[in-house]
Amino acid sequence: DTLSCYFLTPRRIKKIMEKQGVRGPKPRPLNGNILDMATLVAKSTSHDMHTINHDIVGRLLPHYVAWSKQYGKRFIYWNGIEPRMCLSETELIKELLSKYSTISGKSWLQQQGSKHFIGRGLLMANGEDWYHQRHIIAPAFTGDRLKSYAGYMVECTKEMLLSLKNEIEISGRKEFEIGEYMTRLTADIISRTEFDSSYEKGKQIFRLLTVLQQLCAEASRHLCLPGSRFFPSKYNREIKSLKMEVEKLLMEIIQSRKDCVEIGRSSSYGNDLLGMLLNEMQKKRENGFTLNLQQIMDECKTFFFAGHETTALLLSWTVMLLASNPSWQEKVRAEVKQVCNGGTPSVDQLSKLTLLNMVINESLRLYPPATVLPRMAFEDIKLGDLHIPKGLSIWIPVLAIHHSEELWGKDANEFNPERFASKSFTPGRFIPFATGPRNCIGQSFAMMEAKIILAMLISRFSFTISPNYRHAPVIVLTIKPKYGVQVCLTPIDPPN
Numbered sequence: 111d112t113l114s115c116y117f118l119t120p121r122r123i124k125k126i127m128e129k130q131g132v133r134g135p136k137p138r139p140l141n142g143n144i145l146d147m148a149t150l151v152a153k154s155t156s157h158d159m160h161t162i163n164h165d166i167v168g169r170l171l172p173h174y175v176a177w178s179k180q181y182g183k184r185f186i187y188w189n190g191i192e193p194r195m196c197l198s199e200t201e202l203i204k205e206l207l208s209k210y211s212t213i214s215g216k217s218w219l220q221q222q223g224s225k226h227f228i229g230r231g232l233l234m235a236n237g238e239d240w241y242h243q244r245h246i247i248a249p250a251f252t253g254d255r256l257k258s259y260a261g262y263m264v265e266c267t268k269e270m271l272l273s274l275k276n277e278i279e280i281s282g283r284k285e286f287e288i289g290e291y292m293t294r295l296t297a298d299i300i301s302r303t304e305f306d307s308s309y310e311k312g313k314q315i316f317r318l319l320t321v322l323q324q325l326c327a328e329a330s331r332h333l334c335l336p337g338s339r340f341f342p343s344k345y346n347r348e349i350k351s352l353k354m355e356v357e358k359l360l361m362e363i364i365q366s367r368k369d370c371v372e373i374g375r376s377s378s379y380g381n382d383l384l385g386m387l388l389n390e391m392q393k394k395r396e397n398g399f400t401l402n403l404q405q406i407m408d409e410c411k412t413f414f415f416a417g418h419e420t421t422a423l424l425l426s427w428t429v430m431l432l433a434s435n436p437s438w439q440e441k442v443r444a445e446v447k448q449v450c451n452g453g454t455p456s457v458d459q460l461s462k463l464t465l466l467n468m469v470i471n472e473s474l475r476l477y478p479p480a481t482v483l484p485r486m487a488f489e490d491i492k493l494g495d496l497h498i499p500k501g502l503s504i505w506i507p508v509l510a511i512h513h514s515e516e517l518w519g520k521d522a523n524e525f526n527p528e529r530f531a532s533k534s535f536t537p538g539r540f541i542p543f544a545t546g547p548r549n550c551i552g553q554s555f556a557m558m559e560a561k562i563i564l565a566m567l568i569s570r571f572s573f574t575i576s577p578n579y580r581h582a583p584v585i586v587l588t589i590k591p592k593y594g595v596q597v598c599l600t601p602i603d604p605p606n
């Protein structure tokens with residue numbers, strides 16, 4: 111079904127959109143506007159930024175800036191042979207994301223790019239398949255089950271803070287690239303929540319997945335050349351063998367849990383994410399929809415991918431923002447001290463950390479880890495006054511919406527958490543986790559994790575931005591600090 115979208119001649123889509131006044135840059139044969147985009151981005155990101163400022167849309171999405179100026183808020187461009195319409199009107203975005211979650215989804219090109227990595231897990235699934243998976247998995251991310259992960263988060267954070275403190279005491283080092291620590295920490299947390307008792311093996315799987323992710327990202331750069339993915343290149347061979355290695359380890363964990371249940375040593379597959387998926391695999395058999403082992407493995411990989419890098423980036427950017435805004439750092443530290451009373455934060459205390467919450471939101475606004483949201487229409491869709499033909503991909507430029515002066519006012523590019531103090535603002539303009547039925551399933555998980563880690567970090571250390579930090583945000587799937595975030599840490603002595 112998805113494939114059939116590609117048989118619709120792109121020319122027809124172009125004509126339908128032109129009739130509605132949606133135009134864009136002229137595509138080149140096969141490659142569309144890919145080269146134009148690459149050239150503009152290479153130029154705009156060839157230098158670091160001169161100061162730590164957040165006016166980054168022109169740097170990161172120069173093609174968006176140029177084309178929206180020339181063709182208006184809606185324009186169409188070509189990612190190779192895939193036509194994409196950029197949509198930045200908040201009303202229409204809200205309508206698309208809330209009403210059409212099963213008849214729009216991930217395009218074949220996107221699925222192809224991640225086939226050997228996360229397969230058809232929740233993030234890449236479409237239609238009915240997506241709907242069933244979402245309903246099976248959703249309970250793992252709400253209510254008491256969600257709260258039960260807080261303990262793991264606190265434990266892993268304690269270990270990281272201790273290793274930082276030891277490093278300072280032993281080597282006298284003060285400067286740290288905090289991104290490295292955050293990446294390791296969020297990977298530890300997701301390994302524990304996913305594989306609790308098989309934690310060590312889980313970590314091994316995730317090390318392999320990190321390599322696999324890099325290889326797949328490189329290989330998908332060549333995807334736009336027709337036929338290239340059929341060549342048994344070095345990439346393809348390496349990708350296949352890594353994939354097999356990861357799946358073999360995953361199967362070992364799954365099999366040992368099944369054995370325990372079958373010989374009666376335990377009555378359930380476990381309380382971690384994997385256990386929950388296996389329990390569901392048994393339960394859902396009666397009502398017709400089943401999760402098979404391949405899907406469970408794809409899901410395990412999906413949670414690792416979707417759940418750790420995004421959160422690590424949120425944390426790194428927030429530390430950068432707090433390090434370069436000492437007055438907010440002090441305010442948040444005082445709040446944590448008052449709410450948590452010197453102890454580790456409990457789930458109930460987290461909702462009282464209002465200032466920290468505002469800072470995290472402001473960080474997600476300025477540096478949204480997921481910079482664009484893609485949705486392909488699998489059927490004709492009516493969106494406001496627009497007729498969207500089947501086969502058209504819609505791209506929502508989250509980063510540009512978050513920085514729009516029209517939506518946020520003259521200080522749109524300034525760090526000002528105060529703007530999140532009032533709860534009433536136009537819906538649809540703040541969408542770091544998307545919105546509607548297909549929003550981020552891990553949103554509450556990520557927010558809980560970020561608050562716990564930042565609250566614990568800020569009460570143990572004060573930090574300033576290092577003179578070695580180079581402000582150079584780049585987009586490689588997500589928004590990353592090109593050279594990391596170097597901060598100088600000073601331990602804060604605990605009272606008495």
Ligand code: HEM
Pocket residue numbers: 232233234244412413416417418420421424478479480483484541542543544547548549550551552553555556
């Ligand atoms: C700051 C951290 C995070 C950000 C900014 C973020 C952002 C997003 C966004 C924008 C989407 C929608 C993507 C799309 O449909 O194209 C998404 C989906 C998803 N996220 Fe997150 N995410 C974060 C953390 C997490 C965590 C911690 C988990 C899991 C533990 C997670 C799991 C997922 C999954 C499985 C989906 C696919 C949901 C579906 O299609 O039904 N995310 N996330």
